[in-house]
Amino acid sequence: MSVLKFSFVLLVFLGLASQLSVSIVLAQTSEAEAASALATSENAVFSAYQAVLKAEEAGANISSLLVPLNEAGWFLNHAQIAFKSGDFDSALEYATQCQEELNGFATDADVLKENAIYEHYMDFFVNVAGPIVEAVSVVCVSLIIWFFLKREYGHAGSVVDESS
Amino acid sequence: MVMLEVLLMSLHEYRVLLMAITGILVLLIASPALSRLLVFPRTEYFTELWVLDLNHKAENYPFNVTRNHSYNVFLGIGNHLGHCAYNLIEVKFRNQTQSAPNSLNRTYSSVPALYNITAFVEDEGTWELPLGFSFEYYYSEMFSCVKLSNLTLNGVNLDLNNYAIKWDSGKKVFLGNLFFELWIYNSTLGSFQYHERSVGLWFNMTTF
Numbered sequence: 345m346s347v348l349k350f351s352f353v354l355l356v357f358l359g360l361a362s363q364l365s366v367s368i369v370l371a372q373t374s375e376a377e378a379a380s381a382l383a384t385s386e387n388a389v390f391s392a393y394q395a396v397l398k399a400e401e402a403g404a405n406i407s408s409l410l411v412p413l414n415e416a417g418w419f420l421n422h423a424q425i426a427f428k429s430g431d432f433d434s435a436l437e438y439a440t441q442c443q444e445e446l447n448g449f450a451t452d453a454d455v456l457k458e459n460a461i462y463e464h465y466m467d468f469f470v471n472v473a474g475p476i477v478e479a480v481s482v483v484c485v486s487l488i489i490w491f492f493l494k495r496e497y498g499h500a501g502s503v504v505d506e507s508s
Numbered sequence: 509m510v511m512l513e514v515l516l517m518s519l520h521e522y523r524v525l526l527m528a529i530t531g532i533l534v535l536l537i538a539s540p541a542l543s544r545l546l547v548f549p550r551t552e553y554f555t556e557l558w559v560l561d562l563n564h565k566a567e568n569y570p571f572n573v574t575r576n577h578s579y580n581v582f583l584g585i586g587n588h589l590g591h592c593a594y595n596l597i598e599v600k601f602r603n604q605t606q607s608a609p610n611s612l613n614r615t616y617s618s619v620p621a622l623y624n625i626t627a628f629v630e631d632e633g634t635w636e637l638p639l640g641f642s643f644e645y646y647y648s649e650m651f652s653c654v655k656l657s658n659l660t661l662n663g664v665n666l667d668l669n670n671y672a673i674k675w676d677s678g679k680k681v682f683l684g685n686l687f688f689e690l691w692i693y694n695s696t697l698g699s700f701q702y703h704e705r706s707v708g709l710w711f712n713m714t715t716f
Binding site: 390393394396397400401406407410413414417418420421424425470471472473475476478479482483486489490493494497 | 518519522523526527529530533534537538539540541544591592594623624625626627628629630631633664693695698
């Protein structure tokens with residue numbers, strides 16, 4: 345009887361111990377996962393910001409990029425707060441949402457950058473190079489007209505001199 | 509001879525006319541290019557940080573606060589740095605004896621941040637956030653001071669358990685200072701740097 349009791353108690357103890365160890369392992373995994381997701385999200389936000397700076401440098405209008413970037417920043421912020429308070433599940437959730445918000449962001453930024461570079465070249469040809477060439481052409485035409493007029497009037501003057 | 513004089517005069521007039529027409533045409537045609545070349549370069553780069561009341565004015569800020577009562581203000585940033593800025597606003601709380609940001613020494617407060625707000629603001633752009641906050645605190649007769657327990661900021665509970673405010677006998681108030689420090693991400697260094705901008709609100713933590 346006592347052997348049975350002892351076996352029962354032992355079984356219960358082992359059962360509880362195994363559950364406890366499983367929950368500890370799960371908690372540790374969750375923290376590690378949250379930390380990893382948080383680091384990934386931070387890098388994603390910094391990379392996205394660099395992409396925005398490059399697009400802006402190329403002359404792109406970056407307003408459309410700032411909406412998802414601010415959203416991602418908000419999620420990252422809350423992931424950091426949750427992580428600090430030990431709420432790893434929320435931290436992981438916010439960090440994942442942050443990464444989802446930035447899905448395809450680099451491509452959008454690149455498209456804006458390429459468009460801006462193309463528009464910049466077009467703008468240069470239409471509004472800088474074109475007008476300068478046109479202005480030089482006008483000066484050349486004026487000089488030609490001037491020399492033509494001078495020659496004609498000089499010729500007319502000599503004709504008048506001869507006749508007088 | 510008279511005819512030659514008339515012709516020479518006309519030639520001179522033609523020259524003036526031709527030069528005037530050419531000059532006007534050149535200016536008109538080259539104006540798009542000139543508008544890009546003749547631009548004064550920007551020399552001042554700075555950031556604005558502000559707190560405004562509910563009417564977007566710097567007038568009716570909350571001062572006498574009561575526990576668990578909600579107050580609203582607007583927190584804003586204006587970016588004139590010449591590029592898109594990654595801003596971090598550290599929300600801090602202090603009493604009269606704790607470290608404050610110093611605009612002369614350009615140093616930030618050593619008080620730990622309770623909450624961070626991030627904002628990406630484009631060049632020449634502004635950003636604004638409505639802030640709703642309330643304090644949870646009680647008066648400790650034993651220590652004759654106000655002990656804070658919680659600050660709720662935009663629905664987020666922030667722990668203020670280690671914060672206490674002593675009685676200011678001169679002003680006859682319990683003064684607490686909620687303030688915001690602006691940090692900007694330096695992409696070269698890869699870290700946030702204090703941008704020497706801070707704004708804050710003083711509160712009388714009423715105990716009745």
